[in-house]
Amino acid sequence: MAMTSKRFFSADEIESLQQGEVMDPMAHALRAPMAQLLLVTRDVPPGDSLCVRSTSLCPLTWKPYSQSINIPLDDERVVRNLSAPGAECVLAEPTRDQLRELAICGQRAPEGVCEADIARLQLCKSLYVDVPSIADCPINLECVVDHVERYHTHLIAFTRVVGASIDDRYLFSEREEIISVFPPNLVDDVLDANGHLRRRVSLLRDIIPCPTFPYAQKAGWGNDFNAWMCELRDEGYISGAECELVLAWRKRWDDLFMDAASPERAALKARLTEVSRLIVQGRWGKLHDYLREA
Amino acid sequence: MGRLYYGSDELLGQPAFPGVQDPTLVYYHFRPARPANLLVTRDPDSGELNLAAGTFGPLTDHPYTICLHLHSSPHSALSLSAVGAECVVALPGRDLIRETWIPALPLPRGIFEAEVAELSLLDSQVVSVPGIAECPVNLECVVEFVRDLYGRATAVFLKVVAASIDEEMLTRDRAGQIGHYPTYEVDDATNIWGGSIERLGVNGELLECPGFPAGAKRGFNSDMTAWVADLRQEGYLSEAEGAALSGWIEELSSAAGRNPALRERVTRALASAAWEEWDDLHAQLSGE
Structure with missing residues (x-):
């Protein structure tokens, strides 16, 4: 693969790119567009008012299903709402047709006024939390706040999904269609022709599958190298003898792993690296030659 | 128009629905696509380099920080378990689909996935861990915060202390950049053995949200x-x-x-x- 030249940035240079009302395009180029969701919280002290805010999220775990959301500390209303003991919230995924709503909820309404009402979003009852969902959004994740952390300029809320709902219109949609509809990813903020800030978002497209067996275990997300080798043997990619040889190397490698100075360890590392490389690159002829010569 | 509701256990059980052939389809509707990354770390025991694939999320801009979530078992979690640990988060492009997958393979600990993937290393400016030259963007990072997640994973907050980008990327407009990198973990399809095939995606068209007068001149986060x-x-x-x-x-x-x-x-x-x-x-x- 041809190497291209690189532009390097120090921490100070990165920070200088991020100063001012609009980040330098190079600062955005160092970032990944992140999914934009609508965060619904109940105002504290308890009342009937709600707050809806556009936010990004970071996936954390699948079991349980959890994520973190980051809120600027100067957004005192949402910070207060998420920091309350037993706080609950809903994360709703807007569609590409709801960019005005996304922009409205990206601003801070006066206390007691709900951005969803300004955006004319319809709310509906959630089943698992005491905060409503947004009926206009295809997906709503009903969450409890497990922990909050103040980190530099933001409050990081660790939230756990306790239930969710989906608009049944999307149940039979293929993934390719879904990702082109929701959720939008925050790309950057730019100045329009009048010098006003506008947020730009994007949707995904072009789904590309990763390799599968024989370039991975049949299970895909496997964690068993030995089982993978046995599968290759069973399907005829390597012989029984070749499989035994590789597994013997693997066992010896594990025995010697902590002995960094061992020449045998270094040799085994080279062998296992080469075998793995030839397998994933599909160079079966060279693999057989290599194992024969070994 | 109706809604279907699922409890957390139902959601994780990959809910089936009559007429939907692939049991993973509904399940992945509830998981927004996440940007993928290649993570270069150093094994705390052997000192050898390790490459892992994962996803990451945003934290702050000032300073620039990001969040990783690492399963407890892989080696990278051990490497980044302490504040001050160093790593490089590399953003792969759409031309690196195979290479992004390879670190997810069950290779023995200590075998450097980058060598298996035939990736080249990029000397870092600040951290002691190299980046991946083929990746358009490399973020040199230091661990600032670590938190256990339900005993199964770890959240790691990273501060970006240096970065690099392909010069060629800077000649592209933003649509051209996001159409190339990073890739996103979209879902898993099912192979003929009933196993998973991870699928990655990239961003497409660029859309503008309304601005002033539909909102403040300063845009988002305005009062x-x-x-x-x-x-x-x-x-x-x-x-x-x-x-x-x-x-x-x-x-x-x-x-x-x-x-x-x-x-x-x-x-x-x-x-x-x-x-x-x-x-x-x-x-x-x-x-x-």
């Missing part, structure tokens, strides 16, 4: 009171109208002002402005 001032300044509201609306908003903040009627009045006015229904807005404000 709506600033927006009202902008509308006055640019002539969408007369001085009297702007003063009236600002007065309502100020009254709302007082204890006496928190009455439902006032709240409704402010909401309706701001909604008219947000949807650019100027005649309706003038009519609402003209009575004051």
